[in-house]
């Protein structure tokens with residue numbers, strides 16, 4: 450029989466002010482000595498310093514590393530600085546968390562995910578999206594030993610971030626459709642339980658779309674919960690298949706071609722509208738839900754020129770080629786890409 454390992458976070462702490470408990474949580478998990486915080490230039494002020502204080506209060510020797518990008522080089526540098534550390538903490542957005550996730554895996558130390566914004570479902574996932582010279586790759590990493598999501602910090606982040614997180618999780622709709630397609634066409638391994646959890650995560654946000662509002666702790670909590678369960682769906686699958694399909698390929702392509710890409714989750718949301726159309730499903734429902742949330746639904750709202758939308762659509766199939774989707778192996782012609790974007794109101 451096929452053997453399988455599912456890696457999950459051991460502890461999940463959410464709620465307002467939970468960041469003050471980081472030191473306690475680390476101590477209770479039996480870490481001691483050196484703790485390394487990986488954070489960004491903005492997020493150090495928003496949360497990094499508070500995390501450092503909480504750790505110092507519990508007698509940790511704290512080291513802080515600031516990163517800006519999630520590239521292979523940055524991962525390598527951080528990995529080298531993790532030597533002798535007992536625990537690594539990623540305090541920031543998706544890029545910071547991906548860097549620490551990958552670097553700590555290479556350095557063979559546990560890491561804790563401390564998201565400062567609910568922008569992405571990598572908060573609890575065991576995968577890392579890392580940039581290389583050809584764009585980015587999806588790499589197997591490891592799950593955080595703990596997630597510490599302070600909903601007070603998250604609710605105070607710009608609303609755009611929360612809406613982006615909704616886009617990232619709503620994109621599970623087309624990711625699962627693509628996964629089922631690959632299962633039918635190529636007999637790719639498919640997990641019913643992972644797909645069900647992935648769709649449930651998306652539905653949690655869709656069901657609450659009317660009450661996801663700026664500044665509310667409850668809104669932050671709903672989105673964080675959905676993002677964490679989407680990450681767990683990835684853990685069950687052992688890949689990002691349940692949360693990344695053709696709509697993510699489109700977003701990854703935009704990251705390559707657009708001079709100023711929008712947020713990952715915003716692009717994935719717009720991609721979901723178009724890929725739902727290609728699947729012959731209710732794309733208007735996705736568009737209307739994103740509208741309710743005040744997430745972008747077109748090129749103008751993404752701040753991206755329509756020309757880059759068309760270009761990204763025509764090259765999306767070349768990204769993560771191992772992941773078969775509705776875009777097939779040949780992708781869209783320029784005429785089909787333009788029509789798709791026009792019909793769905795994206796351009």
Ligand SMILES: NC(=O)c1ccc[n+]([C@@H]2O[C@H](COP(=O)([O-])OP(=O)(O)OC[C@H]3O[C@@H](n4cnc5c(N)ncnc54)[C@H](O)[C@@H]3O)[C@@H](O)[C@H]2O)c1
Nearest residue numbers: 491542543544565566568569570571574576577578606713
């Ligand atoms: N590993 C996974 O499973 C997974 C899942 C989804 C997305 N991702 C990756 O995550 C990245 C997207 O994450 P992202 O959208 O957070 O982008 P990001 O990490 O670039 O963060 C966006 C910006 O938000 C800022 N920020 C974070 N918290 C803030 C706060 N509270 N207030 C003000 N500013 C704040 C950051 O400093 C940054 O400038 C992409 O690289 C994507 O590929 C990975």
Ligand SMILES: O=P(O)(O)OC[C@@H](O)CO
Nearest residue numbers: 570578587689692693697
């Ligand atoms: O595996 P990729 O395509 O990087 O996607 C991971 C993540 O963005 C899913 O929401």
Ligand SMILES: [Zn+2]
Nearest residue numbers: 570617713717
């Ligand atoms: Zn994503």
